Amino acid sequence: DAGITQSPRYKITETGRQVTLMCHQTWSHSYMFWYRQDLGHGLRLIYYSAAADITDKGEVPDGYVVSRSKTENFPLTLESATRSQTSVYFCASRPGRTGELFFGEGSRLTVL
Amino acid sequence: GEDVEQSLFLSVREGDSSVINCTYTDSSSTYLYWYKQEPGAGLQLLTYIFSNMDMKQDQRLTVLLNKKDKHLSLRIADTQTGDSAIYFCAESSVRGSTLGRLYFGRGTQLTVWP
Numbered sequence: 001d002a003g004i005t006q007s008p009r010y011k012i013t014e015t016g017r018q019v020t021l022m023c024h025q026t027w028s029h030s031y032m033f034w035y036r037q038d039l040g041h042g043l044r045l046i047y048y049s050a051a052a053d054i055t056d057k058g059e060v061p062d063g064y065v066v067s068r069s070k071t072e073n074f075p076l077t078l079e080s081a082t083r084s085q086t087s088v089y090f091c092a093s094r095p096g097r098t099g100e101l102f103f104g105e106g107s108r109l110t111v112l
Numbered sequence: 113g114e115d116v117e118q119s120l121f122l123s124v125r126e127g128d129s130s131v132i133n134c135t136y137t138d139s140s141s142t143y144l145y146w147y148k149q150e151p152g153a154g155l156q157l158l159t160y161i162f163s164n165m166d167m168k169q170d171q172r173l174t175v176l177l178n179k180k181d182k183h184l185s186l187r188i189a190d191t192q193t194g195d196s197a198i199y200f201c202a203e204s205s206v207r208g209s210t211l212g213r214l215y216f217g218r219g220t221q222l223t224v225w226p
């Protein structure tokens with residue numbers, strides 16, 4: 001199906017484990033983003049990518065790693081999960097530098 | 113980074129008008145957005161306004177922009193229970209290092225009572 005999809009939608013893990021959240025878009029959008037949504041904080045940008053092999057830090061990048069070897073995929077990895085990374089994670093994409101941002105359905109991560 | 117402020121909660125009766133307010137800090141922002149988030153879903157673009165406009169109307173939605181006061185509002189006429197959601201205001205950065213990055217407010221939870 002066309003669009004932007006995230007997986008898994010729900011994940012429970014333990015402190016110290018590695019977790020990867022996947023994001024896939026079928027529009028060939030150049031820009032992709034990872035946000036986290038927390039009560040009281042709204043959406044905060046973790047990392048973004050302007051094109052394949054080009055990534056940059058957002059507001060809250062610590063503890064996260066991203067890669068973008070293909071235009072359509074933008075995985076987010078928590079190398080050693082902490083409880084403070086319990087959150088809802090949203091992937092988004094956009095054709096260019098400005099314009100509408102298209103969001104995935106979100107991945108709810110709980111770190112015990 | 114940029115600072116976008118919104119009130120957190122708004123309750124209205126079905127059929128009334130809702131007004132959600134937002135203030136932003138970057139006077140050079142070119143686009144300002146309103147996104148809607150329904151429970152368990154991602155954000156969807158509701159409407160946007162270009163900075164050289166004062167008002168934009170789209171069916172039941174009216175966006176007002178006061179650039180002098182850096183104030184943005186979203187008015188929903190004849191509010192329905194299906195409008196219950198979280199509404200996010202966002203501004204688009206025009207600074208070189210963060211060009212195009214969106215800065216979101218914390219969101220306003222709109223509850224519509226029947």
